[in-house]
Amino acid sequence: MNALGRHILAEVHGCDSEILNDHAAVEQIMVSAALKAGAEVREVAFHKFSPQGVSGVVVISESHLAVHTWPEHGYAAVDVFTCGDTVNPWDACNYIVEQFRAQNFSASETLRGVLVENSNQKAAV
């Protein structure tokens, strides 16, 4: 089975609430995660909410990373979606979990854009 991409949804718990509420820190961690995994950063868009919480996305050549934080719960919803074979999304995910000082996390990987051979042509199904 061939897929265009791999998409990790991570539920990250017991994080440092001060980090989760720090716009600059969250943005830096997400961009660094992309770079450390070998991705090429294309666009960065983050937003700080009042009274608390940060949302943001890093668009990479290989797809995107996204985060939404709830400092009051010590919780972050993290996505890492990569296409191609050069970037391992788990490298980025594990880095984020570590940098948020999470006590625990659960994550699942979903294949995106699974390709099947159909006579002489390849199509996404």
Add this chain to the structure above:
Amino acid sequence: MNALGRHILAEVHGCDSEILNDHAAVEQIMVSAALKAGAEVREVAFHKFSPQGVSGVVVISESHLAVHTWPEHGYAAVDVFTCGDTVNPWDACNYIVEQFRAQNFSASETLRGVLVENSNQKAAV
């Protein structure tokens, strides 16, 4: 069971390849999808790839919408993640599918940030 958010991953197939390769059209469709679902748009970041394909994200107060297109396969990977009760992510998802003129799609919804009552406090687990 209480959750902070709902996250739809949609595999959208048989789309109009010209639309999928049109940076402005894809961006407009994604922003319109957010607005039509009643979301508040905070940040928009899109990128056109060479020779083809568009990636982009709309950060909303209620989380985000993301898209990655492969015009050569008529395929788009679409995410709609919303928190709170005011926005129905399926409204945005169905609008995008329609606007991409998709022949078919499959989608799954995942709950994010499931909360459990733990003695006198509520925590994300």
